[in-house]
Amino acid sequence: MTKQFWNLIKVSPVIVAATFFAANSALAAEVNEQVTNVAQLSEAQDNNMSQVTSVSQFSDVQPTDWAFQALQSLVERYGCIAGYPNATYRGNRALTRYEFAAGLNACLDRVNELIATATADLVSKQDLATLQRLQEEFSAELATLRGRVDAVEARTAELEANQFSTTTKLVGEAIFAVSDVFGENRAVPAGEPTEDLNSNTTFSDRVRLNLYSSFTGKDQLQIRLNAANIVPNNGVSGTNMTRLGFDGDNGNSVVIDKVNYAFNLTDAVRVKVDATGAELYENVNNFNPDFASSGRGALSRYGRFSPIYRQGQGGAGLTVTFNPTGAISLSGAYLARTANNPTLNNGLVEGDNAIFGQLSFQPTKAFNIGLTYARTYQGNTVANNLFQSTGSTFANNPFGNNTATESNNYGVEATFQLSSALAISGWGGYTTADARNGANAGADADIWYWAGALALRDFGGKGNVLGVIFGQPPKVTGGSIKNVAANVELDDSTSYHLEGLYKFKVSDNIQVTPGLLVIFNPEHNDANDTEYVGTLRTTFSF
Incomplete structure (x- = not known):
């Protein structure tokens, strides 16, 4: 990643929110792989992350962890932190640009939702400026990710329409x-x-x-x-x-x-x-x-x-x-x-x-x-x-x-x-x-x-x-x-x-x-x- 990115990440704790995909890269991995049958699709769906409302829901996140305060703030303030179905966060996993873009996209959607529901006061101007600059920095990755998601959705629809039986x-x-x-x-x-x-x-x-x-x-x-x-x-x-x-x-x-x-x-x-x-x-x-x-x-x-x-x-x-x-x-x-x-x-x-x-x-x-x-x-x-x-x-x-x-x-x-x-x-x-x-x-x-x-x-x-x-x-x-x-x-x-x-x-x-x-x-x-x-x-x- 560029030096500009590392400077950006120091500006606002909102950026840390995107790192939830460093621990939860299952979705991006599934997007990168071609879905060839309904069984794979079901498995991918089973691995999807679920939204949490409190950091205490993560069994592997402790108050002594260096990122605990940032995660707690992001969960309560923005609600764009997701975890695995088994109640883990897996914060030590490696982060790819695609995964970061996926997490950034989720936070952008959440910010747009907050603005639309008249809760824009929760989002500071500094956070918005940082998100805008990050969106520009990762525009290529975001576009590629959206394209792959669209391809998976099209493939899913085709499989469901032509599958032999659900049972x-x-x-x-x-x-x-x-x-x-x-x-x-x-x-x-x-x-x-x-x-x-x-x-x-x-x-x-x-x-x-x-x-x-x-x-x-x-x-x-x-x-x-x-x-x-x-x-x-x-x-x-x-x-x-x-x-x-x-x-x-x-x-x-x-x-x-x-x-x-x-x-x-x-x-x-x-x-x-x-x-x-x-x-x-x-x-x-x-x-x-x-x-x-x-x-x-x-x-x-x-x-x-x-x-x-x-x-x-x-x-x-x-x-x-x-x-x-x-x-x-x-x-x-x-x-x-x-x-x-x-x-x-x-x-x-x-x-x-x-x-x-x-x-x-x-x-x-x-x-x-x-x-x-x-x-x-x-x-x-x-x-x-x-x-x-x-x-x-x-x-x-x-x-x-x-x-x-x-x-x-x-x-x-x-x-x-x-x-x-x-x-x-x-x-x-x-x-x-x-x-x-x-x-x-x-x-x-x-x-x-x-x-x-x-x-x-x-x-x-x-x-x-x-x-x-x-x-x-x-x-x-x-x-x-x-x-x-x-x-x-x-x-x-x-x-x-x-x-x-x-x-x-x-x-x-x-x-x-x-x-x-x-x-x-x-x-x-x-x-x-x-x-x-x-x-x-x-x-x-x-």
């Missing part, structure tokens, strides 16, 4: 995927003749549009539209172990596949009501943050998270999470897959259902562990599916078709961040299933599974992730069903799941993920050749 945000995701299955023979159950594996390279897509609405600021209504043509490749590979984590085919017809509403019952209790499309792995912590997402996580179905979170998938239900401290949380859920079906042995209570509970511990920010339990019931469906097509065919349907099945599922999951760039996660699970009717009524099955994942974050660039996942998909290891003659050879060997992928962040909205999935001894049958699934997934988010 709803539209969030989209589109996946383009190229994939193929390789191997000598198609996987078959033990004892069946081998078949050649004939697979073609595919190019397919999935598009999801999520409408997120909030009515109180602490609640969320989600409505999801989904269209896809990614055909699950178990048809050519002979095993669900080769399925991709984002597959699904509805002929690219747009359907509403998820509707739910979440809200805070109290500060410590969060409630989520699913009308359709309920998925436990979205409602509770699944302890695999780097790979859980279908669009930005693991490429395989098994590599995303423990199969225990697939219990009760797809229906309606209620999930409640109690988190009083942040270090310990308790979640409970009831999901009913056939809740919308009024026919016999269906509905909210009588049909397929899952009762779920999980206790999570987070003793440090780097370590998180969970203990999980789910009790499920599946009625006389044509083909029951204990893990929603994750693992061997025998593990998903050990008692045959048209058999009502109950299961108790136990799981332990953990995540350990060794550093900001290195994280490991894993899970183990045990399921005991019982047949309630049919030819195998009274039979039971013991099923085990486990996996571990390694994530190298920012590998090769900011936002990139190199991942490796290894484990054993669900396998029947015991129970009376293993003694049935026809099933003696089923799941007698062990399959292993090995997956390597590299999530490359092209931009904040584009991620490219190449990867290779290797299944050793598919269907837990060492007579089957190793199968490979090569995939290139590109995810666009908007």
Whole structure:
């Protein structure tokens, strides 16, 4: 600033009034930045200063401060001192010429108001002369500031006229995927003749549009539209172990596949009501943050998270999470897959259902562990599916078709961040299933599974992730069903799941993920050749 300015500032204490923008430069900063959406506009409005009537309203201004008397005089005499909404003045912030001009402009407006309301005697001739000279000194800055304010107002009007909704945000995701299955023979159950594996390279897509609405600021209504043509490749590979984590085919017809509403019952209790499309792995912590997402996580179905979170998938239900401290949380859920079906042995209570509970511990920010339990019931469906097509065919349907099945599922999951760039996660699970009717009524099955994942974050660039996942998909290891003659050879060997992928962040909205999935001894049958699934997934988010 010029020497002339510093001489002016000594003339009258009115000049000190303009320095309130040295502490309150949020408005000028917002004017300097381009407003691109309504959310930014709301944030800018929240940071606006509010007029005070007494210096005592400022929590950070004390009577011992060197400028206290000047501030007190200006508040009482001119009323052109403003503060932040949190009752602070922030008088030690740096001052720019634009900020000074903004404060000067506010004081000029206040002086004009005093003159117009016949209170001009409060303004001395000396103050008026000083203000006039300051107005001339800062005429360029004042003109620029007014121009920017006009531009912001015009932009604001345009955004308000064209915004999608005042309560709803539209969030989209589109996946383009190229994939193929390789191997000598198609996987078959033990004892069946081998078949050649004939697979073609595919190019397919999935598009999801999520409408997120909030009515109180602490609640969320989600409505999801989904269209896809990614055909699950178990048809050519002979095993669900080769399925991709984002597959699904509805002929690219747009359907509403998820509707739910979440809200805070109290500060410590969060409630989520699913009308359709309920998925436990979205409602509770699944302890695999780097790979859980279908669009930005693991490429395989098994590599995303423990199969225990697939219990009760797809229906309606209620999930409640109690988190009083942040270090310990308790979640409970009831999901009913056939809740919308009024026919016999269906509905909210009588049909397929899952009762779920999980206790999570987070003793440090780097370590998180969970203990999980789910009790499920599946009625006389044509083909029951204990893990929603994750693992061997025998593990998903050990008692045959048209058999009502109950299961108790136990799981332990953990995540350990060794550093900001290195994280490991894993899970183990045990399921005991019982047949309630049919030819195998009274039979039971013991099923085990486990996996571990390694994530190298920012590998090769900011936002990139190199991942490796290894484990054993669900396998029947015991129970009376293993003694049935026809099933003696089923799941007698062990399959292993090995997956390597590299999530490359092209931009904040584009991620490219190449990867290779290797299944050793598919269907837990060492007579089957190793199968490979090569995939290139590109995810666009908007």
